[in-house]
Amino acid sequence: MALIGGTLIGASAAALLLVLGKVAGISGIAGAIPHADTGDRAWRIAFIAGLASGGMLLRVLVPNAVQFDVERSVATVVAAGLLVGYGTRLGSGCTSGHGLCGVARASRRSIVATATFIATGMVTVLAMRLLQVLV
């Protein structure tokens, strides 16, 4: 199922590239919306709407697929969101932009970025366990 999901992810990103010539980097697609002109904004909003609609569909078809199945405080969720929002803009990408699309075309920038965010992600999870912070 992981491999099926991954293949579908890769194929849909490729479809976006083939038809619209765009990279499926979600932080970039979303982040550029405030600055985009009308034509550029339309496909971006449509893609994001597609993602959200996919979530709606999954909720009906595969209810267990989408759930927040960990315990985190409101403060932690907010902090995480802020860091992800700021960090993806500063770093010009996220798991889909760098980790999928950039790595797949062997971009050095993306390989470095991906290694970096995986590393700090792992350190963060380790730190949280060591500190045994009830977050």
Place this chain on the structure above:
Amino acid sequence: MKASVAFFTGLAFALGLGLGGVTRPSVVLGFLDVTGHWDPTLAFVMAAAVGTYAVLQWRIMRRARPLLEPRFGVPSRIGVDMPLIGGAALFGIGWGLVGFCPGPAIVAFGAAVPEALLFVVAMGAGMLLFDWRTKGR
């Protein structure tokens, strides 16, 4: 036409994320919990996704142009710089705190998961904060 294509690729992308299991933070955090109970699921999802995309994009990029646009809009910067590394580092911390990155969070938001709504709003604020700080440069 273009918006429809974008919508349906987004929909398919979301289904892929959901089927892959990465719209559940426990799966992502399990992968990042490298010293604990390691869950390789995310690695398999990424491997399948990267492998599929790599083969397809190699063929697609041999075209002169995409189907509905005059040119490709693939990033072309080469140099590794501090904003890239710093940004990735911060993103990774946020990712490791909760197990959400932009895509899965938006999918979960669409599925009406309350924590995802909170996360997406905060993520939007974080993005706008960056824009505000870099305004005029």
